[in-house]
Amino acid sequence: MGVLAAERIKFTSVKSPWWCSAIVVALALGFAALMGWVGKQAYADPEQTQGFPGLTPDVAISGISGFGVMVLMILAALTVTSEYRFGIIRTTFQATPQRGTVLTAKALLVGVYGGLLTAVLAFVAFYFCKMIAGADAGAALVLDSDASWRAMYGTPIYAFLCVVLAIGVGALLRQSAAAIALLLLWPLLIENLVGLFGSIGRNIQPFLPFQNASYFLGTDSGIDFHWGPWGGLAYFTLVVAVIFGAAVFVVNKRDA
């Protein structure tokens, strides 16, 4: 418990968590407003907005799952890499020689924080979007199916797992720039490039971790998955667990 308390004091005694949280809130509400407005336009004039898929809960909260979670990943990675940058990691490991416990405490603390923040924001964004969309277009925004509920409660689960992943990547790479670049390019670019490689790419796609996570949240991106949405979550969780486990192993082996 002491380790968790120590990590909480570290987390709340610098400003970056508050800035990052403010950005997550802004992204969540901004996208909710934007999607609500586009939904409204699409309802009024369907011809002009053919590309719009229609308002669903996962579209309404896409600012959180798409971008807010990335900010949380940056925040999580920084909690580790900044300790390496300033040498505090050595003090941390002097205080708690069980290095795996330190990483786990960090992952739990930031993960639960990210989960709670995104859980609240998911509902706020959902109703905000519905309000902006108006009575007609907003009528499509209802929580009446497994899929629509999954987007709502799935987002905090996804946020938690992404934070754990980011802590692992941060501990493995130790450098802020490298860790952030990897964490952003992986879901935004690398996984999307795979689709360009024809049939080989299509065979790989169902095994891409972030595609599986999106699938769980309600976007299958036209990929032919070998399992259902819960299988997608299980697969993503497995990838996160492997990377986090590797981080604990490496950090224990390495000189601090």
Add this chain to the structure above:
Amino acid sequence: MIEARGLTKHFGDTKAVEDLTFTIPPGRVTGFLGPNGAGKSTTMRMVLGLDRPTAGQALVQGKPYAQHSHPLRTVGALLDAKWVHPNRSARAHLQWMAASNGIARSRVDEVLRLVGLSEVAGKNAGGFSLGMSQRLGLAAALLGDPPVLLFDEPVNGLDPEGILWVRRFMQRLAAEGRTVFVSSHLLSEMAQTADHLVVIGRGRLIADLPTQQFIERASESTVRVRSPQLDTLHDVLAQQGMRVRFDAGPQGPQLVVTGVTTDTIGDLAARNGVTLFELAPQHASLEEAFMKLTGGEAEYHAQDMEQAMGGAL
């Protein structure tokens, strides 16, 4: 008590620490002396469980560091005063350390007062001067009221007042019965701080003995003599088989005699009716003594440098 048993650390081909064995008992300040790059910091990191030894082991109070359940209550360490988050307040820095080892929150303000940082406790550590950072580091080391303390070059970059303060501080801690292990590359500093010395060079143990003995063994004392009858005195001393040489002193010519006491020379002068103006013992500087013992072990040799510079020196 700190024990090193065959402690060894290799980084690839570099042998940073080689088969070090020593015991640091409580109740005195033990200096850890060696030139830069001799392996002092690496040894301290191994004692603290930060670096994994290639061979051998280090024990603190009879156990490896990682086996202490609340290590900050057993070992306090100041390895680098700059290891703080620049945007975190001094108080918060100590608070998280206290929380991690079940140390009472009230102890944070206590150690801040002890090192004289109470007034700036709420300020970000990034704005601290080196002296203030050093004090914060000392506060962190003392947080758990530990029986064992390690300091790596604690006076580096401090002003004379700060140096004196740190020196007295360490001596007080030792007087309280704690184990105090302080590294430095400056013998002159250690001579005034440490009761006992562990000397290393190129990762190997060179000496483990009381400071006074180290200085006496290492330094060769000479005696400076001024007299209106220098030639006569020279012959008298030389007849006794002493090593005597003429020297152009600041106050005119003088004799420098090696390996004898002032008593012997004074006696001989009186018996031979030689007037003495000055008879003064000269101790070789501590740095010279240090160089003599570690000369072969220093990482950088003037000779190597000359070669590297292609004779440009």
